[in-house]
Amino acid sequence: MTRSFWLFVGPFFLGLLVFVYVPIGWSVLLSFFDARNTVTPTTFVGFDNYADMLTDGPFLQSLGTFSLFALFVVPLTFVLALALALLVNGIQFMQTFFRSVFFLPFACSYVVASLVWKLSIFNGVRFGLANTLLGWFGEEPIPWTVTPPWYWLVLVTLRLWLQLGFYMILFIAGLQRIPQHLYEAAWIDGASRGWQTLRYITMPQLRTTSVAVLLLLLVAAYQAFDEFYNVLGTDRGYPPFARPPLIYLYYTALGSGGQDFGHGSAGAVILTLLIAGVTLLQGKVITR
Amino acid sequence: MKVVRYLALSVAAVLFLIPFYLVLRNGLASEQEITSPNWTFWPSEIRWENFAELFANPAVPLVRSLINSVLVAVLQTAGQLLLCGLAGYGLARIPYRYANVVLYLVIATLMIPAAVTFVPTFVVVSTLGWISDLRGLVIPGLFSGFTTFLFRQYFLNFPREIEEAARMDGLGHWGTYWRVVVPNSKGFFAALGVIAFVTSWNQFLWPLVIAQDQDSWTVQVALSTFLTAQSIEVEQLFLAAAVSITPLVIVFVALQRFLVRGVTETGIKG
Numbered sequence: 042m043t044r045s046f047w048l049f050v051g052p053f054f055l056g057l058l059v060f061v062y063v064p065i066g067w068s069v070l071l072s073f074f075d076a077r078n079t080v081t082p083t084t085f086v087g088f089d090n091y092a093d094m095l096t097d098g099p100f101l102q103s104l105g106t107f108s109l110f111a112l113f114v115v116p117l118t119f120v121l122a123l124a125l126a127l128l129v130n131g132i133q134f135m136q137t138f139f140r141s142v143f144f145l146p147f148a149c150s151y152v153v154a155s156l157v158w159k160l161s162i163f164n165g166v167r168f169g170l171a172n173t174l175l176g177w178f179g180e181e182p183i184p185w186t187v188t189p190p191w192y193w194l195v196l197v198t199l200r201l202w203l204q205l206g207f208y209m210i211l212f213i214a215g216l217q218r219i220p221q222h223l224y225e226a227a228w229i230d231g232a233s234r235g236w237q238t239l240r241y242i243t244m245p246q247l248r249t250t251s252v253a254v255l256l257l258l259l260v261a262a263y264q265a266f267d268e269f270y271n272v273l274g275t276d277r278g279y280p281p282f283a284r285p286p287l288i289y290l291y292y293t294a295l296g297s298g299g300q301d302f303g304h305g306s307a308g309a310v311i312l313t314l315l316i317a318g319v320t321l322l323q324g325k326v327i328t329r
Numbered sequence: 330m331k332v333v334r335y336l337a338l339s340v341a342a343v344l345f346l347i348p349f350y351l352v353l354r355n356g357l358a359s360e361q362e363i364t365s366p367n368w369t370f371w372p373s374e375i376r377w378e379n380f381a382e383l384f385a386n387p388a389v390p391l392v393r394s395l396i397n398s399v400l401v402a403v404l405q406t407a408g409q410l411l412l413c414g415l416a417g418y419g420l421a422r423i424p425y426r427y428a429n430v431v432l433y434l435v436i437a438t439l440m441i442p443a444a445v446t447f448v449p450t451f452v453v454v455s456t457l458g459w460i461s462d463l464r465g466l467v468i469p470g471l472f473s474g475f476t477t478f479l480f481r482q483y484f485l486n487f488p489r490e491i492e493e494a495a496r497m498d499g500l501g502h503w504g505t506y507w508r509v510v511v512p513n514s515k516g517f518f519a520a521l522g523v524i525a526f527v528t529s530w531n532q533f534l535w536p537l538v539i540a541q542d543q544d545s546w547t548v549q550v551a552l553s554t555f556l557t558a559q560s561i562e563v564e565q566l567f568l569a570a571a572v573s574i575t576p577l578v579i580v581f582v583a584l585q586r587f588l589v590r591g592v593t594e595t596g597i598k599g
Contacts, residue, residue, distance in 0.1 A: 042425055045502045049419025053412040054431060056472035060450060061438050068449030080452040128338050132331075141585065142342045145349070147592075148577035150531035152549045153570045154348065156556050160563060161351045166364075170351070173368045202348065207592060214593040257596065264444040267533045276558040287444060287534070294448045295538060305448045317440040 065313075072307035078300050090307035100308055103289040104315075110285065111262040113197045118258055119251075122205050126212030127239075140213070144206035151267030154199050159186055159272045163195045186272055192283060199268050204261070208254050215250030219243065256320065263316055266291070286312050356568035363563055376564070383565045383572075390543055391569055394551040399576075401466050401536070401547060402529040408471040409525050410518055417480020418506055422492075432481075438474035444534055451538050461542040470535065476521060479594060483517050484510070520591035523584050530577055548573045 067080075072090050074082035094100045129140050146154070162170045165184035172182035185191045223242050232238050244251075266287040273280055279292060286308070294305030355363050357379060358372035384391060419425075420432055450469050459465030487510060495509040511518070536547040546554070552569060555561045561569075581588065 042423060046419050046423045046425035046428065048503065049415045049423060049506075050431060053416035053472060053477060054434075056412065056468075057435065057438065057474065060453065060469045060472050061441075061446070061474070062434075064446055064449035064453045065441070067452055068446070071449075071452070080456060125341065128334055128341075132334060132338070139338050139342060141581075142345055144585075144589075145578075145581060146345065148527065148581050149348075149574055150533060150549050150552075152531075152533055152552045152556070153352070153574055156552065156566060156570050157348045157351050159556065160566070161355055162348070167366050168364050168368070170347075170368075202345065206345075207596070210589055210592045211596040214596075253596065260442060264442055266444065270533075270537075271553050271556055274557050276560075287447075290448055291534075291538075295451070302448065302452060306452075309445060309448045312445050313441050316442060316445060320440045 068306040068309055071302050072310050074303055076302040076306075080302055086303070090303045091311070093304060094307050094311060099284070100286070100289055100311075103284045103286045106283055107263060107265070107285050110193075110196070110265060111259060113193065114200055114262050115255065115258045117197065118201060118204055118208060119254060121201065122208035122254070123212050123247075125205060125209040126216060127243075129209065130213050130216045140209075143209055146203050147206050149203065151199075151203065152271055154203050155268050155271030158195055158199045158268075163191075187280070189282065192273065195272060196268055196283075199272070200265070204258075208258070211250060211254055212247070215247045216243070219246040259319055260316060263312070263319075352567050352571050352574075355564060356571045358564055360562055360564055379564050379568050382562075383568050386561065386565065389555070389561055389565065389569070390546060390551060391548070391572070393544060394546045394548045395572070397463075397466075397540075397545060398530060398548040398573075400463060402526050404463075404467045405470050405529040406522050406525040408467065409473055409476055410522055412471055413473055413476035414480050414511070414518065415506070416477045417482075418484050418510065419502075420477070420481045421484035421487075423502055435474045435477055439478060447534055447538055454539065459539070461540055461545040463545070465539045466536055466545065466547070470529065470532075475595075476525070479521065483514070487514070516587070516590065517594070519584070519587040520594055522591075523580060523587045524591035524595055526580065527577060527588070 071080070071082055073085060073087060074090075075084040075086050076082055125143055129136060129143070132139070163185035164170075164172070165182065165186060166172065167176065167182050169182070169185070171185065175182060183191055185195050219242070223246070224238060227238050227242055228234070232241065264287060265285045269283065269285055269288050270279070270291070273283055279288060284292075290305050290308045290312070293301050293308065354371060357375045357377070358369075359376055362369060362372055383389065416435075420428060420435070425431075454460065454465045454469060457465075459468070491509060491513060492505055495505040500508060531549065533549045533553065536550045537553065540546050540550050548569075552566070552573060555566050555569070
């Protein structure tokens with residue numbers, strides 16, 4: 042039994058150790074050392090890297106940026122994905138067509154979406170789509186990607202477009218598991234077909250799905266990198282504003298300004314603890 | 330009510346399709362037409378020669394980056410299904426004294442998203458000398474605790490009678506898995522495989538970190554470089570984007586059933 046267990050699990054488990062556990066262990070080690078332009082620990086500095094990350098400013102600011110971003114993206118995606126799911130689930134004719142259209146953006150990468158958002162829809166010059174529309178109303182063009190708060194509009198709509206279909210599919214699956222007789226019983230009891238059934242049957246029945254969606258959205262927002270890098274970054278570097286945690290870590294550990302693996306590792310450890318905390322908290326809510 | 334519903338859906342559908350329209354419009358127009366202050370709905374003449382110019386442009390390693398992306402996505406999908414499928418089956422069905430310890434070590438990684446640990450993983454991969462190397466792009470992404478966990482849950486619910494019949498015929502665990510369990514689980518493998526392929530094709534941060542030489546760029550890294558440096562003609566940039574999403578649009582049309590199943594399997598247990 043031991044032999045065949047390791048025959049099945051061994052190759053995967055070895056990889057898990059080498060590419061997940063060793064890096065994490067190494068990273069925790071590096072986070073207590075000064076390690077610039079080298080991945081071998083050089084000088085032991087205790088908790089200095091952590092102290093720097095938590096007082097220094099940029100890292101805390103990036104956590105603030107993330108919170109602001111999540112504050113917009115998480116509730117918006119949740120509500121709109123649920124609305125789309127309810128709309129699509131409630132029709133028969135052309136249901137597959139509409140579901141496919143809303144799901145199709147999932148085929149695009151954040152890089153492609155960034156390209157369209159940055160150079161076509163929200164291009165700062167006169168020929169961008171948004172500025173063309175503004176022009177029809179006699180408004181002046183707006184340099185969307187470099188002016189606060191407009192770049193938030195760019196980043197949030199981009200993520201909405203890419204993510205909504207995915208979460209809509211999850212909600213549709215949840216909706217289809219709700220037994221039809223619950224609705225029939227409610228209608229017999231005189232519940233209205235709109236708000237009341239949504240409030241007292243659909244939402245409570247969707248509880249597991251809702252919690253799963255919230256968790257996925259939150260963890261995904263924590264990891265925002267691609268669209269920030271591609272929309273706001275240029276070949277001259279990244280602007281000093283709107284830096285989510287992974288952008289900050291990327292430029293700390295791998296940027297051209299010197300590879301600082303000590304601080305980068307400390308940041309990664311802090312972020313991992315934060316996400317693990319959120320996951321555990323949500324897990325408690327699910328199993329309650 | 331029905332009319333309002335269809336009206337809302339149609340407006341939303343148009344909004345969702347606008348970015349695809351823009352990719353095609355800009356990819357097939359001339360630069361003058363794209364940058365003209367007067368918006369044209371569709372290029373006055375479609376410039377098919379944009380394709381020839383894009384693929385002939387020596388500054389754009391598009392073909393090379395597409396080949397790299399295909400290699401990475403195919404190898405990662407196959408590797409993940411092979412390794413995580415085996416491990417999931419072992420954890421679900423083969424009794425072993427320390428199986429629980431192994432399972433806990435797998436589950437613990439579910440709380441740590443791979444993207445957050447890119448700095449430490451980069452440190453290990455660079456020590457192995459796998460920077461700008463196919464091995465560095467593919468191998469670290471194979472060991473997904475999440476996929477293994479999903480396979481374990483699936484195999485726990487696999488009908489035992491089928492496996493017992495195979496045991497009666499004298500097959501061991503290995504034979505049972507390959508001859509009976511896998512052939513009867515094609516739908517599940519296809520669902521997770523499609524998700525793995527789409528995720529791998531679209532991933533950006535890891536290839537950006539690892540693929541430092543131009544020869545090892547994936548198509549996402551290539552697009553991103555042209556975008557942030559604005560180093561090529563704008564119509565070629567959009568056409569390259571159109572080319573880069575074509576394989577996945579085909580996957581979407583041909584395998585949507587598995588894709589939808591994959592999303593629900595991977596999403597709910599997230």
